[in-house]
Every structure is written in C-alpha cells, then in structure tokens.
Amino acid sequence: MRIYLDNAATTPLNREVFLAMEPYFFENFGNPSSAHHHGRGAKVAIAQARGIIADLLNASPDNIVFTSGGSEADNTAILSGIRSNGIKLAITSAFEHHAVLHTLQALEKNGEIRIVYLQHDAQGNLSLPHLEKLLSTNERAFVSVMHGNNEIGNLNDIEAIAQVCKRYQAVFHSDTVQSMGQYRYDTRRLNADFLVGSAHKFHGPKGIGFLYRNAGQALYPLIYGGAQEQKQRAGTENVTGIVGLAKALEISYRNQEVTRQHLLRLKERLIFKLRDRIADVDFNGNSANTGQSLNSVLSVSVPDPNTGISLISYLDQHQISVSGGSACNSHSGAASHVLSALDTPFGRATVRFSFSRYNTAEEIDYAVEKLAKCYAKPGVSAYAEGLLL
Structure with a gap:
C-alpha cells in the first residue's frame, strides 16, 4: 500500500475534473484564436471557465488572467505591481515561496527596488505594527505576504494586512497558491490587488494557474507574441488545463x-x-x-x-x-x-x-x-x- x-x-487529479477535461483533448481540440467552429468552441470553453472562477472569487471575468501556474502568476503580479506603479520599496517576509523571494531579490540586485523583511516571532507570526510603521514612514510600497505557508502551514491575516496597505495606498499581493480552494476569497471585500491560484494544489491538472488582479492594476506581461488573455499573456491557451482548473476550483468550493x-x-x-x-x-x-x-x-x-x-x-x-x-x-x-x-x-x-x-x-x-x-x-x-x- x-x-x-x-x-x-x-494533489491527485479529481476524476470529475478529468471527465470535464477529456472532450477538449479529442473532440473540442480547436485553437481558441481560430475563427472557425472548432476555434469558437474552445474560446467559449475558456470564457465559461473564466466566468466560473470570477464568480467564485466575487470578481469580474476581466480580473482573471490564466497562466502556466503559480510561479508565473506570482512573477507577473510582482513585476506588474512594481513597474507599473513606479514603486521602489518592497515589503515581504522571510517565509515567502521562492517564486516571490527570488523575483524580488532579482529586482533588488538590478537596482530597481530595495527589500525590507517584516519582523516575526519564534513561531513565524508577522508583526503588523512593523508593517504599519514601514508604510507610514516610507514612500509608496509593494507588499507581498502569502496567506498559507506551504512548509509550516502558518496562516497570515491577509484581511488585516490588506486594510493596512489600503490605508497607505500600498500595492498588496498575496501568494494564495497553498490556500486557494481551502478558503473563500471575496475580492470585493478583501481589497487585495493580486491573488494567485494553481490548479494542481486543489486536485486540478498541473501546468495551469491564474492571476487575479484588481481592475486598477495594469499588467506588465512576461510573454509577448499574440493577443491572448486580453493582450496580457501571449501564447495559445491551455484549453484543457483551463477547463480543469475551473472545474477543480468549483468542486473545492462545493x-x-x-x-x-x-x-x-x-x-x-x-x-x-x-x-x-x-x-x-x-x-x-x-x-x-x-x-x-x-x-x-x-x-x-x-x-x-x-x-x-x-x-x-x-x-x-x-x-x-x-x-x-x-x-x-x-x-x-x-x-x-x-x-x-x-x-x-x-x-x-x-x-x-x-x-x-x-x-x-x-x-x-x-x-x-x-x-x-x-x-x-x-x-x-x-x-x-x-x-x-
């Protein structure tokens, strides 16, 4: 055994998710950018999946951008939030996933930003007073704090963090890869600028994820080429993965x-x-x-x-x-x-x-x-x- x-x-793939994906491997295999019947069918499937995810997060479909997974979504959020807003200060924790830490550290090495790490206690609890002090005494900042830690499981109070960030007009990104599917996110109440999901963490397929971005945040694309994803992420869409992602998140919520x-x-x-x-x-x-x-x-x-x-x-x-x-x-x-x-x-x-x-x-x-x-x-x-x- x-x-x-x-x-x-x-996580293992949910069989109901596989059954939802299966037709898009065989019958409905068209390229969503094609104007003919097969292409239109694939395009409709993507739109439906985007709508399902948006409804679950209480967001607009325009707020959802599909990516290859959590790492790409985190990278896109960080580069977009910092470069599109001209931000020079990033505040984060020592416990973030490397998709966050390595991206921020690369920007710091290039001289684009400086990083300040939040104080924490022996259990890894982050200091909100330290965050407020940093935001109140410095220029506008980009704040990145995950919800649930993938190694030790610590939960951060991202609602409180989002409120502090809003008070000081900081851009707030939360890596929610490990907690997506386990918790309900109401984006209209949370006030986060960026949230991230990866399907394989909640019984969906690997190689597909999404980025939620607040309507007020412009995206800085990592990939150029075509007009896919509202011209924000080029490349032929992973239709089967997108369908599986939406179905897996729907089942998780159910x-x-x-x-x-x-x-x-x-x-x-x-x-x-x-x-x-x-x-x-x-x-x-x-x-x-x-x-x-x-x-x-x-x-x-x-x-x-x-x-x-x-x-x-x-x-x-x-x-x-x-x-x-x-x-x-x-x-x-x-x-x-x-x-x-x-x-x-x-x-x-x-x-x-x-x-x-x-x-x-x-x-x-x-x-x-x-x-x-x-x-x-x-x-x-x-x-x-x-x-x-």
Whole structure:
C-alpha cells in the first residue's frame, strides 16, 4: 500500500475534473484564436471557465488572467505591481515561496527596488505594527505576504494586512497558491490587488494557474507574441488545463466545509498520536495550532536519527510519501529558507505531512507507526539497533 501524504507539493487529479477535461483533448481540440467552429468552441470553453472562477472569487471575468501556474502568476503580479506603479520599496517576509523571494531579490540586485523583511516571532507570526510603521514612514510600497505557508502551514491575516496597505495606498499581493480552494476569497471585500491560484494544489491538472488582479492594476506581461488573455499573456491557451482548473476550483468550493472538517480530524489525529508515541516531538511554526495554520499541513520536528539515511527516505522505503519541507527544493539538498528563518534547533529533522480529502485515518496511523519505530527507546535510534534494516 503506497500512502501519499505530500499534498502540499501536489494533489491527485479529481476524476470529475478529468471527465470535464477529456472532450477538449479529442473532440473540442480547436485553437481558441481560430475563427472557425472548432476555434469558437474552445474560446467559449475558456470564457465559461473564466466566468466560473470570477464568480467564485466575487470578481469580474476581466480580473482573471490564466497562466502556466503559480510561479508565473506570482512573477507577473510582482513585476506588474512594481513597474507599473513606479514603486521602489518592497515589503515581504522571510517565509515567502521562492517564486516571490527570488523575483524580488532579482529586482533588488538590478537596482530597481530595495527589500525590507517584516519582523516575526519564534513561531513565524508577522508583526503588523512593523508593517504599519514601514508604510507610514516610507514612500509608496509593494507588499507581498502569502496567506498559507506551504512548509509550516502558518496562516497570515491577509484581511488585516490588506486594510493596512489600503490605508497607505500600498500595492498588496498575496501568494494564495497553498490556500486557494481551502478558503473563500471575496475580492470585493478583501481589497487585495493580486491573488494567485494553481490548479494542481486543489486536485486540478498541473501546468495551469491564474492571476487575479484588481481592475486598477495594469499588467506588465512576461510573454509577448499574440493577443491572448486580453493582450496580457501571449501564447495559445491551455484549453484543457483551463477547463480543469475551473472545474477543480468549483468542486473545492462545493465540498469546502466537509473537506475542511476531514482535514482537521486527520491533522488532530496525527498530532495526538505523534505526541503519544514519540517523546521528543515538536512542531515548526504554528503548525500544530489548528486555529492559526492550514488544516492540510503539519510540519513535524524530531531528533535526527543520524544514521546516514534521511527520515524522508526511510518513510519512502515503507511506502509513505512525505517531504522535509518544500518539494521545490527536495532534490537540491539546500536547507529550507523557512526553517532557517525560524532558527530551528540544530540536530533535528523535519517531516512535512500534508493531507487531502482522499487520505484516511488508517493511513495516518500507519505513518505514525513507521515513524515511531525510529525512536523505539529514549535516545536510541532503532536504526542503530538494526531493527529496521
């Protein structure tokens, strides 16, 4: 039995989503820019999908721009918000996804902006007074703060942040990739200038995402060529992906409360059982605080067995797929910038468990059983006793 507990990296495709996409691989395969019957059918499908997403976000269809995924949407939002408004100051946190941090850092290296990082406490909670002080004592700023963190699950109060930004006329972008589908966003109430979604985080296809942009924000295109996406993102549209994206978000909203309760039960079960079975277990950031973190993510800190094999590899050998942090860096060997910013203690290992509607309590129990075997005796790794190899 292979158990998948790495849903923060990607989620399995919902079969209902696949069925919605299937006709656009075969019968309705036209290029939306073509004037004939096949092209018109594809164009209508895109318009319908854009309308579905706009309705779910309480936005206008003109506010939705389709992209290749979350990273492109984040890049577009950052470059557009900064360059179109002539902004020279960017305010962000040390916990942002690299699609945000690396883009801002590249602009700073080019001399276009300077970056100020928000102060935070030991759990990764950001300081709103620091944000207000920065906005009140500096020129107009671009603020980028994610809603739900993909590694430790921390939730930021983006409604409060948006209000502060509005008060000082700052441009506010929130990377909502990890939380889109789990939370309802009313864009007319939130006052965010840019929000981001990526279909594969909520049981849609990979390679497709969208950018919500406030009507008052002009876009700075990353890709030139054709007149697609209201001349804001050139390239033949990924019709099948767009249809799948809209269907996946629609299903997520339809099942949101049931899924939320299911994820919460799984997370609480995992927290309880880990505390019961492992003496020196801890949790990174607000991960174990179910009121201040994503229900879908639990970042677990345990002593490093120091056996030459990582806990991730060990669990993989036992048919359990998890991450140590963000999947974006899992092959690079680089330390997690999120965990580094938290000053996590040396000599400990991190396992990120992340859940979806398809996970079960039995899978949680099996994962705990296998992980607990690494700590069969206080201070002694079961590896060292030859119990697991």
